[in-house]
Amino acid sequence: MKKIILFLTVFFGVFSQSFGKQSDNEQLAKADSLFAQKHYTESFELYQELVFDKQLVSNSMLLKMAFIKEGMKDYGATMYFLNKYYDRTLDQGVLKKMDTLAKNAQLQGYEFGDRAYFSNLYQQYYDLFNVLIFLILSLLLAGFLYYNNKSVTAKWSFVAASWALILFWGLELNIKVDGHRAIVSFPKTAMLDAPSAGGDVVGMIGAGHRVEVVGHQDVWTKILWEGKAVYVKDHNLQLL
Known part of the structure; x- marks a missing residue:
């Protein structure tokens, strides 16, 4: 009896995994089809579910999601997906794309050089x-x-x-090669001098800027902005 139960458990486990994989592949195919038909909003929703909920990520998906968000002028999300793509591939072409986009949108935190390249290479x-x-x-x-x-x-x-x-x-x-980085994802994010709602607002930062994360406390993330340590709410950042 125990052998039968064990066999059924293994069988249904393998079956469910195969079914789940098939379902994910069908969803990906549908998202690619919608993207090809220029139904970008619908395709992005499917890609987003695959990437964030099902942890199914490919380089092609990241580039397509960046393309969609750039068309919507959502530079925070655009830079996030381009960063994730670059971290996976070290593609110098996308590095130039990020540099151009950062300059055109006046975004800070995208100074690229040999040190950044070798740091990413080491981490990869x-x-x-x-x-x-x-x-x-x-x-x-x-x-x-x-x-x-x-x-x-x-x-x-x-x-x-x-x-x-x-x-x-x-x-x-x-050794610490580079600190953790994050992309500001909210258009008007308040920067405070303390990890508390009672802290003084020392400035505002827009979406798309890339910042270095140096600490965390409760719902607050400590970042470096223009050489100074400030605090922002966690949900206003996308960690890289």
Whole structure:
């Protein structure tokens, strides 16, 4: 009896997953069809559900959603989807697009350079980079064990190289390459000097600006704006 119950549980689990995947594919096909017919509002709603509710994301979908929002002059959402696309692909073409759009819309926080490029490259291949360090460290350990009783010079060379790599790895794991970033998503977002409704409003910030996130407290996010730390409500930001 238990074997039958287990079999049915596995069967229906696999069936439901297959059905869910088929349903998602049908929804994606419908969204692509609507986009091709220039029914952008309807297609965006379907894409949005797939991306945010079902975690089904593709590079093509991000570009199409950015295109739709740019046509609606919703630069906050446009920059959000372009950022997500760039983080996945490091496409220099979309980087130029973001730079042009930021200049035309007078948006801040989009200064791009070699440091930003290598930072994104590092974050994209973070796991692979650490696996590579681990493999090199394993090879050094194997070399140390092999030469332990054969060559004193070679043995201590492996020891020195291993400790240098361990030190570098420790620093690499703890270093902060870039802070978390976010896109302002609300057209008129108040910036306060304290994480409280009773704080003083020190300025307003529009949608589309990209800011660095440096802290969080309750429903408030601490960001850097023009070199100063200010607080905005969480729901006014889209984290990258």
